[in-house]
Amino acid sequence: MTSPKNVSANKRQDTIKLRGSKSDAKGYEMRDFLQRSGISFEWEEQIGTLTVEISAGKTLDDPNVTDLARALGLVIEPSCAEYDVSIYGAGPAGLSAAVYAASEGLSTVLIEKHAVGGQAGTTSNIENYLGFPEGLAGVELASRAREQALKFGVEILMMREGVKAEFQDNRIHAELANGKIMVARSNICATGVEWHRLGLEREQHFLGSGLYYGAGVSEAPLCKGEHVYVVGGGNSAGQAVMHLADHADQVTMVVRGPGLAASMSRYLQERIEKTSNVSVIYNAEITALDGDDRLSRIELTRDGEKTSWWNTGRLFVAIGGVPHTEWAKDTDIIRDKAGYIVTGPDLLKNGKPPDCWKLNRPPHFLESSVPGSFAAGDVRHRSIKRVATAVGEGAMAVAFVHRYLSETYG
Numbered sequence: 001m002t003s004p005k006n007v008s009a010n011k012r013q014d015t016i017k018l019r020g021s022k023s024d025a026k027g028y029e030m031r032d033f034l035q036r037s038g039i040s041f042e043w044e045e046q047i048g049t050l051t052v053e054i055s056a057g058k059t060l061d062d063p064n065v066t067d068l069a070r071a072l073g074l075v076i077e078p079s080c081a082e083y084d085v086s087i088y089g090a091g092p093a094g095l096s097a098a099v100y101a102a103s104e105g106l107s108t109v110l111i112e113k114h115a116v117g118g119q120a121g122t123t124s125n126i127e128n129y130l131g132f133p134e135g136l137a138g139v140e141l142a143s144r145a146r147e148q149a150l151k152f153g154v155e156i157l158m159m160r161e162g163v164k165a166e167f168q169d170n171r172i173h174a175e176l177a178n179g180k181i182m183v184a185r186s187n188i189c190a191t192g193v194e195w196h197r198l199g200l201e202r203e204q205h206f207l208g209s210g211l212y213y214g215a216g217v218s219e220a221p222l223c224k225g226e227h228v229y230v231v232g233g234g235n236s237a238g239q240a241v242m243h244l245a246d247h248a249d250q251v252t253m254v255v256r257g258p259g260l261a262a263s264m265s266r267y268l269q270e271r272i273e274k275t276s277n278v279s280v281i282y283n284a285e286i287t288a289l290d291g292d293d294r295l296s297r298i299e300l301t302r303d304g305e306k307t308s309w310w311n312t313g314r315l316f317v318a319i320g321g322v323p324h325t326e327w328a329k330d331t332d333i334i335r336d337k338a339g340y341i342v343t344g345p346d347l348l349k350n351g352k353p354p355d356c357w358k359l360n361r362p363p364h365f366l367e368s369s370v371p372g373s374f375a376a377g378d379v380r381h382r383s384i385k386r387v388a389t390a391v392g393e394g395a396m397a398v399a400f401v402h403r404y405l406s407e408t409y410g
């Protein structure tokens, strides 16, 4: 087992001070990253370039997120040429897999392209996680899991992204976005999903400058006195609405369907209905965005007819996601039409594995169509899309990794 090398940034004594203009998209990126990483910070409005004071005497001028992560000691180099298991994605599924793999003696590397916690790290309150009757902030779950993983010796490689995979010599040779190759005897893909875009002109332009994907946990405190909009009708959108309603003057939810019942848990619907500063517009879509540097208004189309422009400086988009599986496109890993990884019994047709499967045994549960390559959590075809199931699948995938390693390497 390797020893933990990562610095425990979450346990910092100093509060980071960010200074910049709140209309600057870079400021949003920093706030979002720190919030999701469970690192406390203060925001001060300032004209000019963004500065980040890490501690007395240590200030970064106009950094990007990787510079910041590096300065916080979150970016380390791998210490082994080869690992027993490489895990891609440090959301609940990847963190759980990492904790179980390392605690059971496997040399384990966890590769995360952004912040630890995945979608759960963007959630203000996970209400249905077993054992937490009052709910649990996603960022707390992520920080604790990260600490636990480090304690067991997981190497967490932050700001690294798996972009391509090759399977040879019973190993996965994964290419990272920085061009480095990561070799492991087995792997678990826990790369989750990414938010759907609205598909509107200038969407990228306003990203971080009035337009945000997800619950906007880091932005909520900056919404005081504002009227903000949330688009989406599922649980994620509902949670975003309730969190924003604690800070903003008014929150309007824009829902494509005629009601919330089909897409949202009952408890959230009830809260939305009872909260006085929340309103819902049904059968509506956002069809255009407008503003200069920053978003200033949105166009709504209702029942198929364009309505007038609505003034707002903030729009939160929570309309579901697409799986992160582009990296698998040139491999034998079978994905469904939407891009989710097909595993275990779902790979069998009339009891037979796919042609690319060369072993005498059928794929293990959670194993993809490439032996030794597993998938866990939201990225998996027919997954349940819950924190608890992602955590459970992460742990379960490790049990099958053990079985695969003993079958293959003895």
Ligand SMILES: Cc1cc2nc3c(=O)[nH]c(=O)nc-3n(C[C@H](O)[C@H](O)[C@H](O)COP(=O)(O)OP(=O)(O)OC[C@H]3O[C@@H](n4cnc5c(N)ncnc54)[C@H](O)[C@@H]3O)c2cc1C
Residues within 6 Å of the ligand: 088, 089, 090, 091, 092, 093, 094, 111, 112, 113, 114, 115, 116, 117, 118, 119, 120, 122, 123, 125, 126, 127, 128, 129, 160, 161, 162, 163, 190, 191, 192, 193, 194, 214, 215, 235, 236, 237, 239, 240, 324, 327, 376, 377, 378, 379, 384, 385, 386, 387, 388, 390
């Ligand atoms: C706002 C919101 C509220 C929610 N509320 C609840 C709730 O109350 N209860 C509940 O049970 N569930 C809730 N969910 C759903 C829950 O968060 C997800 O089901 C869960 O996070 C899935 O975990 P995961 O590990 O499979 O994937 P994710 O959480 O999506 O994590 C995947 C990780 O992989 C990383 N990644 C992606 N591609 C790569 C790559 N190529 N290389 C390296 N890293 C990569 C991503 O950056 C991310 O960190 C909520 C989700 C959202 C968005």
